[in-house]
Amino acid sequence: MRDAFDLLVVGGGINGAGIARDAAGRSLTVALVERGDLGGATSSASSKLIHGGLRYLEHHEFRLVREALAEREVLLRLAPHIAWPMRFVLPHAPEMRPRWMLRAGLFLYDHLAKRVTLPASQSLDLRTHPWGAPLNGQARHGFAYSDAWVEDSRMVVLNARDAAARGAQVMVRTEFVGATRDAEGWTATLREASGVERQVRARAIANAAGPWVMQALGATGIPAPDRVRLVRGSHIxxxxxxxxxxxxxxxxxxxxxxxVIPYEGRFSLIGTTDVPHDPASGPPRCTEEEQDYLCRAVSRQFRKPVTPADIVWTYSGVRPLHDDGAENPSAVTRDYVLKLDRDGAPLLSIFGGKITTFRRLAEDATTQLCQALGSPRPAWTSGPALPGGDFGGRDAAALLSDLASRYPFLPGDQLRRLFRCYGSDLPAVLGTARSAEELGRDLGGGITERELDWMVAQEWVRSAEDAIWRRTKRGLHMTPQQRDDFASSFEALRVAA
Incomplete structure (x- = not known):
């Protein structure tokens, strides 16, 4: 195990994983440390959207929207198995915003960046269009436009996998305790889950700790150059x-x-809230007030009312927004700010950001770090696909058809679910299996022993929760007893291994 690196990345969310991938691809030696699971906090608790941010136009954030719109096309190309186009229906509520304003905003949304795969917006008569059927009829007119969906926590893992394939050392359940700076670089202390500590050397540090960016800065003894504003986003x-x-x-x-987003084939995902979050209150959770807020918002416009009794799952994340002084949490910028301290060995800290623009953020951050280290190297991450995203020139339907012929023993629903997780890596996941029995036991939710072996060996799964709530969402398809049984099976397999 190496003890000296060009770059130590603190934080295994989407920004940290993206920086680790980019830097490793520019031939830097990289270590990534994450005190919990990859994507275990904010990066697995988003609204799962790759979007330009239509409402950001109201705040005149045209550069952010343009960059995000351009990134939609890049991410759809790099990871077509976990990111796909989605059409959004926007009912017109005249008491909120006039139709001309929405039409003008959508015109900008269509034209601020080049569209390659996504269709333009259109007007809808919700009284006659099938998409108006779920609504309660109060909105007579509306619009449809395009954005995209992403499996957020898998996007983190795929970046980490690609970073590791390019030589990065990825350490989960490893806490960044602190670091001291000298003329040659940093000496960082890391603590493993067992309590064992080790020291590593790094020429530079990237502080991508998200909501904990200030704490990570404090552990280096470097004064904070900026601030974050913690805003909770909850979903039902x-x-x-x-x-x-x-x-x-x-x-x-x-x-x-x-x-209101179709989710996991059987559910609707509803979000999100914007509530100031006090870290002293503990981990984020969807409060009863937030549940009521989301239920009321949907019930005002949907034919079928939603009540808290209908909720089958909730989740919450804390957005570490760059504090721009806005009074309203919804008006705080979703843009990112990079602060590079070069008073000695480089320390780059990240404030803000959103999953849609993580690749550009990582590209900007890595470019600054390479220049600071005296090793400028060209950006590259807009080209090669992420693991599982290289379809060999075929579209998703053609590849899925080939996989169905290769694995005829897999039911269609199971094959599609596996394809959405692993894409062109699916043959590596399934190995030489030629029957369902050769995949091992179904441990719950359709996760077989073979799939779990892959997640443990290739995706840093260390707990049952990692497997059923972040690498997959199969926990949503299990009863509480089945989730308990999965956890027991997982521990038994770890002991046996």
Whole structure:
């Protein structure tokens, strides 16, 4: 195990994983440390959208929207198995925003960046269009536009896998205790889950700790050059409210928007909130007030009312937004700010950001770090696909058809689910199996022993929760007893190994 690196990345969320991948691809020696699981906090608790941010236009954040719109196309190309286009229906509520304003905003949304795969926006008569059927009829007109969906926690893992394939050392359940700076670089102390500490040397540090960016800075003894504002975003999951693949974006009476997104085949994902979060209150959770807020927002416009009794799952994450002084949490910028301290060995800290623009953030950060280290190297991450995303020139339907012929023993639903996780890596996951029995026991939710072996060996799974809530969402398809049984099986297999 190496003890000296060009770059130590602190934080295994989407930004840290993206920087580790980019830096390793520019021939830097890289270590990534994450005190919990990869994507275990904010990066697995998003609204799962790759989007330009239609509402950001109201705050005149045109550069951010343009960059995010351009990144949609890049990410759809790099990871077509975990990211795919989605059509959004926007009912017009005249008391919220006039139609001309929405039409003008969507015109900008269509034209601020080049569209390659996504269709343009269109007007809808919700009284006659099938997409108006789930609504309660109060909105007569609306619009449809395009954005994209992403499996957020898998995007983190794929970046980490690619970083590791390019030589990065990825250390999960490893805490960054602190670091001291000298003329040659940093000496960092890391603590493993067992309590064992080790020291590593690094020429530079990238502080990508997200909501804990200030704490990580404090552990280096470097004064904070900026601030983050912690804002909680909560989501609820209910049985499916409508048929079809379209999502809905609802204007709420507080001028915020709430998404209703088809989720996991059987559910609707509803979010999100914008609530100031006090870290002293403990880990984020979806409060009863937030549940009521989301239920009311949907019930105002959907034919089928939603109540807290319908909720089957909730999750919350803390957005570490760059504190730009805005009074309203919804108005705080979603843009990112990079602060590079070069008073000695480089220390780069990240404030803000969103999953849609993580690759650009990582590219900017790595370029600054390479220059600071005197090793400028060209950017590269807009080209090669992420693991599982190289379809060999075929589209998803053609590759899925080939896989169905190769693994005829897999039921269609199971094959599609596995394909959405692993893409062109699926043959590596399944190995030489020629029957369902050769995949081992079904441990729950369709996760077989073979799949779990892959997640442990290749995706840093260290707990049952990692497997059923982040690498997959199969926990949503299990009963509480089945989740307990999965946890017991997981521990037994770890002991046996």
């Amino acid at each position: 999951v209910v049985p499916a409210l409508h048929d079809g693949d379209q999502a809905y974006i609802l204007q709420n009476d507080d001028r915020r928007v709430v998404f």
